[in-house]
Amino acid sequence: MVVQAEEGRLTTSSARILVATAVPVERDAVASAFPEPGAEASRPGVLLRRFPGGWDLLAAGVGPALAAASTASALTAAALDGAPYDLVVSTGIGGGFAPDAPVGSLVVADEITAADLGAETADGFLPVTDLGFGTVTHRPPAGLVRRVADATGARPGTVLTGSTVTGTAGRAALLRARHPRALAEAMEGFGVAEAAAAHAVPVLELRAVSNPVGPRDRAAWRIGDALAALTDAFGKLAPVLTSWNHHDPHDPHDPDDPHGL
Numbered sequence: 155m156v157v158q159a160e161e162g163r164l165t166t167s168s169a170r171i172l173v174a175t176a177v178p179v180e181r182d183a184v185a186s187a188f189p190e191p192g193a194e195a196s197r198p199g200v201l202l203r204r205f206p207g208g209w210d211l212l213a214a215g216v217g218p219a220l221a222a223a224s225t226a227s228a229l230t231a232a233a234l235d236g237a238p239y240d241l242v243v244s245t246g247i248g249g250g251f252a253p254d255a256p257v258g259s260l261v262v263a264d265e266i267t268a269a270d271l272g273a274e275t276a277d278g279f280l281p282v283t284d285l286g287f288g289t290v291t292h293r294p295p296a297g298l299v300r301r302v303a304d305a306t307g308a309r310p311g312t313v314l315t316g317s318t319v320t321g322t323a324g325r326a327a328l329l330r331a332r333h334p335r336a337l338a339e340a341m342e343g344f345g346v347a348e349a350a351a352a353h354a355v356p357v358l359e360l361r362a363v364s365n366p367v368g369p370r371d372r373a374a375w376r377i378g379d380a381l382a383a384l385t386d387a388f389g390k391l392a393p394v395l396t397s398w399n400h401h402d403p404h405d406p407h408d409p410d411d412p413h414g415l
């Protein structure tokens with residue numbers, strides 16, 4: 155994999171990386187980290203913005219279902235083209251849990267967790283795994299998460315995925331009680347991760363915090379600041395991805411890897 159950073163902008167890569175945002179304005183914020191405008195590439199069910207070096211950007215839609223469907227379409231198309239992706243990155247704006255993830259900050263997921271996938275019972279919420287189904291958490295490669303955190307200043311932690319934006323202090327407190335490591339909430343990460351897992355492709359989730367998770371206060375959303383943080387972060391991601399090689403079972407930069415440095 156070869157990715158070069160030039161004045162904080164992404165230039166070349168030999169890896170194939172799919173970056174899935176929810177909406178076009180988030181995709182365009184990521185695109186601003188590239189020196190070129192990119193070119194459109196149409197595949198069944200998806201319209202990609204393609205950049206030299208193997209980067210494809212996709213506005214995959216809002217919510218876990220559409221994000222999963224769009225990401226799966228892109229992954230399948232790439233595989234059928236004979237150029238499968240090496241990494242999928244779910245990214246965009248998100249809500250941050252106070253006080254750990256303030257507005258304007260970045261969060262990188264070490265766990266991508268479906269917050270509302272399960273059953274409500276008289277004794278509380280049961281995740282689908284307790285019912286004997288599927289999964290509720292995907293874990294991105296630990297060494298890659300660490301290096302993304304180091305390079306961008308993103309705080310590592312759990313990023314929750316839900317189909318509903320939290321709008322009350324009570325719901326925010328409930329989520330944090332259930333997921334004490336949760337730093338952020340968004341609506342797509344788990345869907346993107348499910349699609350990536352189906353194709354055995356590693357996944358990352360990086361969120362720029364636009365609003366606190368809690369009582370709905372639309373006027374307090376700082377979407378412009380979060381989008382600017384996203385552009386800045388993707389400029390800094392280049393050297394991180396330069397040395398990451400997921401084909402190598404031993405990550406020399408992962409202190410948890412006994413074969414590493």
Ligand SMILES: O=C(O)c1cccc(C(=O)CC[C@H]2O[C@@H](n3cnc4c(=O)[nH]cnc43)[C@H](O)[C@@H]2O)c1
Pocket residue numbers: 176177216217246247248249250318319320339340341342364365366367370372
């Ligand atoms: O409440 C509104 O009026 C409103 C206005 C603009 C956007 C929204 C959204 O629901 C955007 C959802 C979109 O952004 C991500 N996101 C951002 N903050 C959060 C959050 O606190 N909780 C969940 N998702 C959030 C999400 O990934 C969607 O793509 C509402």
